[in-house]
Structures are given as structure tokens and as C-alpha cells.
Amino acid sequence: MSKTTLKVNNNGSLRIEGDFQIVDKDGNAYDLGGRDVISLCRCGLSANKPFCDGSHRNHFEHDAVAFALPPKPGS
Numbered sequence: 001m002s003k004t005t006l007k008v009n010n011n012g013s014l015r016i017e018g019d020f021q022i023v024d025k026d027g028n029a030y031d032l033g034g035r036d037v038i039s040l041c042r043c044g045l046s047a048n049k050p051f052c053d054g055s056h057r058n059h060f061e062h063d064a065v066a067f068a069l070p071p072k073p074g075s
Contacts, residue, residue, distance in 0.1 A: 004017070041055075
């Protein structure tokens with residue numbers, strides 16, 4: 001399978017594509033039903049968290065533009 005990609009969508013979810021696993025706070029894996037593409041909620045409105053259900057529509061604004069983080073402290 002190809003490299004995993006996490007795409008930050010404008011005004012919406014985080015879309016993950018590729019070979020990945022999503023685990024809860026205790027390290028238990030979510031059963032993704034064989035999916036290799038999933039969208040995660042960023043707005044906090046989804047009734048199906050951590051997965052996106054589209055509830056963000058018209059309630060969440062973010063212009064997803066890439067930028068560089070500052071160097072790690074001590075680098």
C-alpha cells in the first residue's frame with residue numbers, strides 16, 4: 001500500500017488515506033471495516049467522534065494552508 005497521507009481539508013475534516021490504524025486512549029484499535037480512507041472530526045460537532053459525520057457544514061471555518069513549524073526546542 002502507498003504512503004499514508006493526512007489531508008487537512010478547508011472548513012472540514014482531516015482525511016487519512018493509506019495504511020493506518022486509529023487507536024483510542026487505551027491503545028485499542030477502532031474497527032474501520034476494511035477502509036483505507038477515513039475522515040476525522042476537527043470541529044467537535046460530530047455525533048460519531050472521532051469520525052466526521054459532516055456536522056461541520058456552515059459551522060466551522062479554517063483555511064487549510066501549509067506552513068513550517070519553528071525548530072524544536074534544543075535543536
